[in-house]
Amino acid sequence: MTPNNPILPGFNPDPSIVRVGEDYYIATSTFEWYPGVQIHHSRDLVNWTLVARPLNRASQLDMRGNPDSCGVWAPDLTYANGRFHLIFTDVKRYGRTTVDGAKGASLRDFHNYWVSCDRIDGAWTDAVYLNSSGFDPALFHDEDGRSWLLNMLWDHRPDRKRFAGIVIQQMDMDTGRLLGERRRIFDGTPLGFTEGPHLYKRDGWYHLLVAEGGTERGHAVTMARSRDLFGPYEVHPDGPVLTARDTPDAPLQRTGHGDLVETPEGETWMAYLCGRPLPASNRCVLGRETAIQRMEWGADGWLRCAEPTPVATNPAPVEARDGFDGPALPAAFQWLRTPKPEYIFSLTERPGHLRLFGRETIGSHFEQALVARRQTAFRYDVRTLVDYEPEHFQQAAGIVAYYNSTKYHFLQITAGDAGEKLVQVLSVLPNGEGQSLMGPAVPAPAGPLELRAVVDHEALRFAFRAAGAAEWTWLPQDFDASILSDEATLAGLPNFTGAFVGMACQDMSGSGHPADFRYFHYVERLGDD
Incomplete structure (x- = not known):
């Protein structure tokens, strides 16, 4: 054994x-x-x-x-x-x-x-x-x-x-x-x-x-x-x-x-x-x-x-292609804090989709619509299809690489002042007393979008495309995935969990504007050491 x-x-x-x-x-x-x-x-x-x-x-x-x-x-x-x-x-x-x-x-x-x-x-x-x-x-x-x-x-x-x-x-x-x-x-x-x-x-x-x-x-x-x-x-x-x-x-x-x-x-x-x-x-x-x-x-x-030092081997890579056709979340997924999941998501309001209701910001300690799974390897590729039409800049939904409220990278679909659909990255970083950075806003095509996150050890990249399109549009920045760790922290705060990747929807206007996710594909890549 x-x-x-x-x-x-x-x-x-x-x-x-x-x-x-x-x-x-x-x-x-x-x-x-x-x-x-x-x-x-x-x-x-x-x-x-x-x-x-x-x-x-x-x-x-x-x-x-x-x-x-x-x-x-x-x-x-x-x-x-x-x-x-x-x-x-x-x-x-x-x-x-x-x-x-x-x-x-x-x-x-x-x-x-x-x-x-x-x-x-x-x-x-x-x-x-x-x-x-x-x-x-x-x-x-x-x-x-x-x-x-x-x-x-x-x-x-x-x-x-x-x-x-x-x-x-x-x-x-x-x-x-x-x-x-x-x-x-x-x-x-x-x-x-x-x-x-x-x-x-x-x-x-x-x-x-x-x-x-x-x-x-x-x-x-x-x-x-x-x-x-x-x-x-x-x-x-x-x-x-x-x-x-x-x-x-x-x-x-x-x-x-x-x-x-x-x-x-x-x-x-x-x-x-x-x-x-x-x-x-x-x-x-x-x-x-x-x-x-x-x-x-x-x-x-x-x-x-029985052995002189702890033994380590590489667990088999995970490939999980999860849809949302059933009455319950796939087993890998969890959410944050609340015992009332019906307030933050639904699997029945639009059959075949996970509907996230826009709630508080991802950084809230109370009720935010964030559903995610654990990162279990140093390299992974995540894709999701989201149907979301934000009405203004206070609404955002997309894919998030998350550790806690003080450190995450959020590839969000949002809207500009004229209601135009945009893709943008919000990074919350554990620097100094905490730092929130908004990346350049990129015009997004109408209709459902596929979003993608690829992690290779310390490096995180994001991409998007219209549903059914052949080519991905890659954002030019490399983001620091290593901040999603215990070791990267604001002074004096506890850090005892680990990195997650998942889906999120926030609506700071309070109207609960929803986003519908069709699937979430998480595939680990070889070469983890």
């Missing part, structure tokens, strides 16, 4: 893995993208299929107003008493910190919830509120039948260690009520940024796995163990059990935030997040992805990697 790493390419961070019989499931973070949490399924740890996004209604998740890279953090998926249990954080406020990150209070809002279901692809329960003391909650089901909620503890006070350790509290699995007092069981190691806890029981030991070192190039998986649930916990004598912090040339970087699963044959595997930097800019436009690696338990009872 040799998985192609990453097994979940593109933005799929913070994996939580569980086995139920012969079936493996991985849940990953979705942040501000809706519906919340992606769950993939496999029977062999090699081939994975998206089977559920369980947080799909307002009684479970409403992220309108959530800042960029907030929303759903680090879901934890477990199985107990015949049910799947999903614990997750909804981050409502992150807050811009000072440049050095050390001055002043750091006030943030992390709300933790629990949902459950007897089927992975079923209708999950309404969300039950648990606590708000920190993020990355996880469940541990002990051998005695009791269940425990863990999470990292956030300390907002000035001159304190923000990541203040791991706390635990008993949880009533019938009601979600937390019992007794929370107890801090682990302060972390000198690597700091102690988060992402998972707890396991093996040979009479409680093994605590945590993410440390921050989620960038210093990321790592650390383990500690204790004979007692509440500690004290002894740290692994070898230091981190998995990290790329000391191998800057390794193909997988940012390795950390892991979770363990055991096969029916008794093998132990770790699912963990990673990043693949662009060769020239060293930026991870694909975001934080999920990889997997075989582990071994030593004679001394400690876990170690």
Whole structure:
């Protein structure tokens, strides 16, 4: 068994893995993208299929107003008493910190919830509120039948260690009520940024796995163990059990935030997040992805990697030619924040088309009509056909290469002062305090237009043509695709997602003028390294 790493390419961070019989499931973070949490399924740890996004209604998740890279953090998926249990954080406020990150209070809002279901692809329960003391909650089901909620503890006070350790509290699995007092069981190691806890029981030991070192190039998986649930916990004598912090040339970087699963044959595997930097800019436009690696338990009872360094191979290129003939969006697509998709798009108002209603600007944190899929390779070619007749300059629709509200490139169809149809690029860049640039306006032919975006590593180019025409009109500029990454950022803002490409429609007049998209073809090109 040799998985192609990453097994979940593109933005799929913070994996939580569980086995139920012969079936493996991985849940990953979705942040501000809706519906919340992606769950993939496999029977062999090699081939994975998206089977559920369980947080799909307002009684479970409403992220309108959530800042960029907030929303759903680090879901934890477990199985107990015949049910799947999903614990997750909804981050409502992150807050811009000072440049050095050390001055002043750091006030943030992390709300933790629990949902459950007897089927992975079923209708999950309404969300039950648990606590708000920190993020990355996880469940541990002990051998005695009791269940425990863990999470990292956030300390907002000035001159304190923000990541203040791991706390635990008993949880009533019938009601979600937390019992007794929370107890801090682990302060972390000198690597700091102690988060992402998972707890396991093996040979009479409680093994605590945590993410440390921050989620960038210093990321790592650390383990500690204790004979007692509440500690004290002894740290692994070898230091981190998995990290790329000391191998800057390794193909997988940012390795950390892991979770363990055991096969029916008794093998132990770790699912963990990673990043693949662009060769020239060293930026991870694909975001934080999920990889997997075989582990071994030593004679001394400690876990170690079965291979000396993380293995990396190129996943097979994707070719997706999606139309909009069915009653639901194709599985690859998501939208932003709102639990009311009917307000931003329709698949029935014009059969065979995805109709986007012009809403707020793409940079809004509330309700914008933007439907997109993950970028999962360094090179891709996207084409779409849009039927759109803007009435004035406040209306625009088209194709967008998007990271968040502070960085995107939008090839838009809009109108000039005399109502003439134009094609123009709006680029929002993470420069200084933020920069919005409008490219030259190019006259566009009447009727439906095909739009095209081609990405080759750091370079993005746009083109358009009348529907059915043979030749493309290429815009002369090359746009910087590497800004669609965690590494390109405004100072102090969180960046934890990845690049998307999709369709958008905005109407700043408030009239909701719609755009109709006939198809969306996403094809990855060879030569990704």
